Amino acid sequence: MDPEAVPTLEVRGAEVRFGPEQALADVHLRLYPGEVHSLMGENGAGKSTLIKAITGALRLDAGEILIGGEPARLGRPADAIAAGISTVYQEIDLLPNLTVAENVSLGREPRRFGLIDHAEMQRRAATVLASLGLAIDPGSLLSSHSLAVQQLVAIARAVSGPALRVLVLDEPTSSLDADEVAELFRVVRELTAGGTAVLFVSHFLDQVYELCDRITVLRGGRFVGEYSTTELLRVDLVGKMLGESAARLAAIDHDAAPPADGPLVLSARAARTSRIRHAFDLDVAEGEVIGFAGLLGSGRTEIARALSGVDTVDEGRVFLDGAPLGGGGARDAIGRGIVYSSENRRSEGVLGDLTVLENITLALQVQRGILRPVGAARARELARSWVEALSIRPADIDRPVRELSGGNQQKVLLARLLALSPRVVVLDEPTRGIDVGAKAEVQRLVGELADNGVAVVYISAELDEVLRVSHTVAVVRDGRIAHVIPSADLTTDGLIALVARADDDDRDDGAGGTDD
Structure with missing residues (x-):
């Protein structure tokens, strides 16, 4: 210069x-x-x-x-x-x-x-x-x-x-x-x-x-x-x-191998919605993190929305703890213990004009219903505990969420979901647009959830991040799950090759929808 x-x-x-x-x-x-x-x-x-x-x-x-x-x-x-x-x-x-x-x-x-x-x-x-x-x-x-x-x-x-x-x-x-x-x-x-x-x-x-x-x-x-x-x-x-x-x-401190013989929490059999081109099967065990890897438009988000009840499954079924999910949509899924964090944080996530406290307690209040309001003291205690647990800054529960940075807004959204004590957490691009420090905190939180038995579906455009946080990787291409592979068996370069591979190549070499 x-x-x-x-x-x-x-x-x-x-x-x-x-x-x-x-x-x-x-x-x-x-x-x-x-x-x-x-x-x-x-x-x-x-x-x-x-x-x-x-x-x-x-x-x-x-x-x-x-x-x-x-x-x-x-x-x-x-x-x-x-x-x-x-x-x-x-x-x-x-x-x-x-x-x-x-x-x-x-x-x-x-x-x-x-x-x-x-x-x-x-x-x-x-x-x-x-x-x-x-x-x-x-x-x-x-x-x-x-x-x-x-x-x-x-x-x-x-x-x-x-x-x-x-x-x-x-x-x-x-x-x-x-x-x-x-x-x-x-x-x-x-x-x-x-x-x-x-x-x-x-x-x-x-x-x-x-x-x-x-x-x-x-x-x-x-x-x-x-x-x-x-x-x-x-x-x-x-x-x-x-x-x-x-x-x-520092690396996330949880077992890199999938939970051995853990009970299945979330399953899909021949599931399909109007937004999904191919029916899919998937199993997620208790304490397992399964990462979705695929290009933009590959169908990652559509499958995640089907698993979490946001989109109605028209064919096949999604099961939680062996029992089929009903047709009640996202609210029914939340009541059963499945929560979903959208990739579009602005329009489907936090509410910028509401305070940190109101955002964190929102889903819990919806779950309880209008006749069972969360008490003011209990709401403040709950919000403060999650602000401390997730290191949300500034630590002012009465501040409008729009005044927080993107990473801290993401933490507020996660706090809202975790306040429901879910069985399954579906996270679509939870670290998009946040810095490396906040990314590490979110990734570590995912590891802690898994260690406590929560099943996690994790979507990220960054393939090294998918490998780092996941026990298992589902490769999504052209609207279908092309492979399901233990992350320990993959490298970043190998995963890139699978993501970029043409579906014709799978048919040529006899690869199926999942890899055992």
């Missing part, structure tokens, strides 16, 4: 307080023209707060922000947009009831004779979508597309803004598969070649080292340092992010 170059955007001595809590303390950041810069840190390190300051969503209590070397007043998001700063957030914030073109142009619709020019809107959307390599109809409803496509539409909207100088990408790849990530990176490199500065926030270290030029690390709301990716080893980066808490990355 040219030491004489003027940063496109610079933050000096940033401080932000929320009452007595200091979210940022003397934080610095420099983004130069044509570079991709990573902002790294644990959940709760201050990354989201800093991004909100840069994008005008909140004001600094101290410090300053400079654009092109000149002090800037970014008191509201419109000021940041006018300054050439666009953002794509971790949680998709588009409108699913509008078309793709309407979402891309939202807030800056082209007009003719005072009316929205829909033809021009479609043309502009088609142009920017084509630049992202996204071949979809601009006139189609956003809700008709997958989360991955919706994420790319959000990026298209950010890129389409005028005079783009800084693009902030907050976990943009969390819903994308490998090909879509590669396409996004191509777009980012084109933008930086034109002089745009990109701030890239991701918990995928491989992606950070592949794409980014420099890294700024925050810990506990404080500036740790600024480093070149070519000079900072990954193990050193993790150490700087976690500090003394790096020990949380």
Whole structure:
């Protein structure tokens, strides 16, 4: 980096307080023209707060922000947009009831004779979508597309803004598969070649080292340092992010072998829903963690929803402790001891406007019914015990959940499920979009659940994570369970080969739906 170059955007001595809590303390950041810069840190390190300051969503209590070397007043998001700063957030914030073109142009619709020019809107959307390599109809409803496509539409909207100088990408790849990530990176490199500065926030270290030029690390709301990716080893980066808490990355302490002859807790026989292409069989024993490995769209989530009663099984049966589940849906399954954590934390998980206490006790109250309310003292005791057990921070049960980091929101969701004392826990991408420290805590919790006899179904796009937490791995391809294999018999490379394998190869070599 040219030491004489003027940063496109610079933050000096940033401080932000929320009452007595200091979210940022003397934080610095420099983004130069044509570079991709990573902002790294644990959940709760201050990354989201800093991004909100840069994008005008909140004001600094101290410090300053400079654009092109000149002090800037970014008191509201419109000021940041006018300054050439666009953002794509971790949680998709588009409108699913509008078309793709309407979402891309939202807030800056082209007009003719005072009316929205829909033809021009479609043309502009088609142009920017084509630049992202996204071949979809601009006139189609956003809700008709997958989360991955919706994420790319959000990026298209950010890129389409005028005079783009800084693009902030907050976990943009969390819903994308490998090909879509590669396409996004191509777009980012084109933008930086034109002089745009990109701030890239991701918990995928491989992606950070592949794409980014420099890294700024925050810990506990404080500036740790600024480093070149070519000079900072990954193990050193993790150490700087976690500090003394790096020990949380130790291996999960539970038996790597499946429970021997343990009683079956959850079983499926020729089960199928309207969302599943092939009927499936599956057995999960008491204290067993079975990991689902497969590409985006392989059917992992659909099978998980069938097992947990969220989707109705139209053919075959799902059994809990040998007794078939009824047709009462998720509520019936919860009453029987099966709980499900959706991959879509925002729309199917925590309720941001409710407090930590209300989120944790919500499912328990629903289970008890309106005529048996959980007492106020009991609710507070329960919430405090789970906040302590899962190290939810800040430890304020009366704080709205939307004010917590992504990792701590995930812990609140897990606390809600575990408060029901379940027999089976189905976790769909429980560590997506959270940092390595929070991931280690979630993974260790899964091990503790298994050690206490809870059966766990665990889905993750990170295959090394699936191997690390699971006793058994179910490989899901093209809407079917292609293999069920003890994790001790697999390596990451071997699992990748199975996940990527064509179904024709299985038929050619005589492989069946499960491996004994």
